[in-house]
Amino acid sequence: MVCEINHQLHERSSSSVGLEKVKYLLTKTGIPSSVTSPLESLQKGNWVKLICGASFEDVVDIRNLSLVYTLAGVDCIDCASEASVINAVNDGIESAKAIIPIRRPWVMVSVNDDEDLHFRKAEFDPENCPVDCSRPCERICPANAISYTGKAGLPKVHLISYILQGGVLAERCYGCGRCLPICPYEKIRASTYVRDAAATAELLKQDGVDAIEIHTNGRKVESFQELWNSLGDSIEKLRLVAVSLPDTNELTIPVMHSIYATMNANLRCHNLWQLDGRPMSGDIGRGATRQAITFALHISAARDRPKGFLQLAGGNNAYTVDGLKKEGLFKTTSLPEKLNDEATPFNSSYSSDALIGGVAFGSYARKIVGKVLSSLQMEHGYVDIEAYPEYLLEALTESLALVGTVKCFP
Structure with a gap:
């Protein structure tokens, strides 16, 4: 019994020392999200979203991914529109905040209005x-x-x-x-499959959900209208409505206008256009992000595009920001004063220098941390990652390197 108690005390001591190393890394890195709101990040142009996956529902992995990327400073965590998944994301966020004081990223749920690769x-x-x-x-x-x-x-x-x-x-x-x-x-x-609109509406009314993303293929605007109308007043408490759409060449801007006209009647928050270049391909390599950057060039140059932030998705990885810089799209700005996402109206006349509001990382972000989670699971089973700080430190190092390409960590 004495040996068992000593072993437990040693594990606790090791865990405590390990978490101190995690805190030191975060303090040394300087997390901008500890003082920067998600809205301010969008306006500066250094918003980062983690895509857990619209269909990915492994709650243990999602919980640990959310913890790691919250510590790394993401502004938003996008997940499946399922209660268990949303709970896992929020549990990861709260566990991260227990390690070091940090502002909470927005939690976004993803739905679709028609057949979509993500569903x-x-x-x-x-x-x-x-x-x-x-x-x-x-x-x-x-x-x-x-x-x-x-x-x-x-x-x-x-x-x-x-x-x-x-x-x-x-x-x-x-x-x-x-x-x-x-x-x-x-x-x-x-x-x-298509996510049930009524079930999603109920989830949006609950605490712990800040945003929604609607995936549309742009071919059936009436499908978007039907889904939007079905959501009803559930969108009133949201901070952000995002629409994810593919590049349909000359049809893209007219589709965006039709969608915005549908939303505008009862939109009470900011809106964002997710430019989905090459879905679920970020872990493939350098060339995967080209379609998203080409898409961003097209839309950012269109003077007649409807209102809303622009964000890249589909094929993003560690090479994305370099590609944006080469095209002159990645521009950050210093705001004249700290913005409050509660006080700033969604129709504010404020205009930043950022052509692109930010970047979403999905398959690549999950891959680089997933390899650490797989090692953890093989050794210890499905556990909370902070219980084994050496794994958390490794996962955090990977995530900081990726998020830092956008956040410009010193």
């Missing part, structure tokens, strides 16, 4: 797979969502839940589609 899951029946298949799907999946041995290959003893649905761990699949063309037997299919 689908891969499916297949492993019983129909040939026994000699080399399983390329399992190797290519960036989310470790395909497994024949358990969740991410972990032994069952470490799992909170053991869910194997058709060879795909449904809560981890976020619909990237990379497994679809690689199956040599064409046995993998995609199942698409």
Whole structure:
């Protein structure tokens, strides 16, 4: 018994020392978000959003990702419109704030008005797979969502839940589609869905949700109108409404005007246009961000575009800001005075020098921290990352390097 108590005291002492190292790193880095509101970041042009994934629902990973990126200084965390996921995000945020005083990032939920790549899951029946298949799907999946041995290959003893649905761990699949063309037997299919508007409206009325993002393909404006009308008065308490749309060339600006006309009648907060260049591809490499930058060039140059902040998404990674700088799009500004996101009206005449309000990081952000989480899970199971500060320090170092490309950490 004495040996067990001494071991526990040693673990607590190690944990305390480890968290002090985390605090030192954060203090040394100088987190701008500790004093900068999300709205001010948008206006300065150094807003950073973490995309957990509109279909990603692994609440343990989401909770730890939210904690790490809150400490790293993101302004917004975008997640699936599910109560358990929202709770996981807020738990991660509050746990980060318990480590070091820091302002709370906005929590955003994602919904869709029609079929969208972000709202689908891969499916297949492993019983129909040939026994000699080399399983390329399992190797290519960036989310470790395909497994024949358990969740991410972990032994069952470490799992909170053991869910194997058709060879795909449904809560981890976020619909990237990379497994679809690689199956040599064409046995993998995609199942698409549309988030329920009524359920989303109820979630928006609850505390802990600050923003909504509506994914639209731009082909059916009436679908957007139907969803917007279904949300009703649930949008009144929100701080931000974002619309994510693809580049449809000469049709993009007219579509944006139609969407803005629909929203404007009862929009009581700021709005943002998410320019989705190459969805879910940021972890592929340097070239993945080109489509988002090209899209941003097109929209930022359009003088007749409707009101709203511009934010890049789809293919963003550590090379994004360099690409924006080369095109003259990444410009930050010092505001004349500190803005208060509660007091500044959404129709303020304030104009910053920032052409682009900010950048959203999704698959790449999850990948660089996910490798740390995978190591943690293999060693200790599905646990809170701050219980093992050496892992938190490693994950935080990765996230700070990425967020810092936009935040311009000293």
